[in-house]
Amino acid sequence: MLELRSVGMHFGAVEALVDVDLRLGAGEVVGLMGDNGAGKSTLLKIVAGNFSPTSGRVLWDGADVELSPLSARELGIEAVYQDLALCDNLSAAANVFLGRELSRRMFGVLPVLDHAAMRRKSAELFAELGSDTRADDLVRQMSGGQRQAVAIARARLSSPRLVLLDEPTAAISVRQIAEVLELIRSLREQGVGILLISHRMSDVFAVADRILVLRRGRKVADKLTADSSPEEVTALITGAIEAA
């Protein structure tokens, strides 16, 4: 589905990514690990269309693509960012539908926002996610887990083919982490591909099929979760093992 071939990215003299290959198929969960500044977020932003790589190729279903935030979304790539990218001053439903508002015609002509439909659909999504988030609550009043549910419901809305998750379990409680992992599994069962960035080794080993490790912009490992171990990955991240 998604393929990166020797992708490189530099910001001025800083090499953020060097010669990175990545393949990700439908229904596959790839865990992307690495220390701070290893290039994880840069890679994610390339796939989300926020950055275009300075070298290398990006392929989608075997064809070269030039990704922008809009075109990535049209291909079915949805990103959920670490800072969650929500509008605190709007309701959960408004955030879920931001940029994709449902409308209806008042008096048969005037296009107006369909608040009732958006509220109903958001409530359905939250129920599917097993979240107690209420559609009418303002995001600024919500807990970290509820915000995560809003961000994920938002990504889910368009029936995506690939979901990019940036530290989805960083800011939430243990019980909510289990919920998010469960959600990742249910997305995989529906054939959605997932690129998961996380610092939490246990989360990655719990849900990822494959693990890809970056160190200072280079890929140092890409192997099946079953063939690796948290000890090995830790050593790869820190550089105690050069590559695997």
Added chain:
Amino acid sequence: MLTVAALAGVMSLVSEPFASADNIFNVSRNFAFIGLIALGQTAVIATGGIDLSVGSVMGLAGIVTGLVLGSGQPLVLAAAAGLGCALLCGLVNGALVGYLRLSPFVVTLGMLSIARSLALVVSNNRMIHDFGPDEELVLALGGGRFLGLANPVWLLLVAALAAAAWFRYSRLARYVLAVGGNEVSTRLAGIPVARVKLTVYVLSSLLAGASAILMIGWLGAVTNALGQGYELRVIASAVIGGANLMGGEGGAFGAVAGAALIELIRNSLLLLGVDPYWQGAFVGGSIIVAMLVERARRGRRTAG
């Protein structure tokens, strides 16, 4: 809104002339001009911006309308010319703030100076009181009344209802609030942030232009000082009405209530025989009190 009702209630008990038809007529007309512009200002402030140029845009639009009228053209054409100037000012503000991402404060401060100067240039610092063949119509439009209320008040009512519906039902208004809430995430959601900003500055300028056209009809003449200092009253109205200068909040009725409150305070002080030199202190104080009340309200919400 409650505050306005409370103050009006107290005043009608304390002061005989307050509740008289004449006084209500005057007060409502006085704040109609400000209220109209405050609607646009509220949208600008809701994006996290500010439009300091509205007073000067009023001056320019008023002068241009007056000049075109004076040259013997019909009102429709003169109004179109005045609104056209306002539109241009709004486009420049909006393009600089939206597309070049300059600071709204600085851009509109520049426009405040530019528009006022242009008003001086085109009028050659003359007062214009000859409105040509359509003079009657102009005076009736801004100065006339309908069913006991001044025409500008009716216009404000219609505009406020339209703005309230816009805030609740339109996609654009939703994006206006989203931009003010979190500009980065709004951009990530694929919303054309620059175009949203351009639109609110254009709206703000156009409303300032419309208000100017009504005002010259009421005054019966126009000088290049029209609207001088109004930007502060307009911003004060929007803020008292609940618009948050950090962006992301604001509504149509709030802006009108804010404008009404300021005018009521001024009127009440006058009727109570308070030295008019005190007006500024009371109006200014009420702005600060409004912010404190808002802070207290928000504090409770976060705690609960």
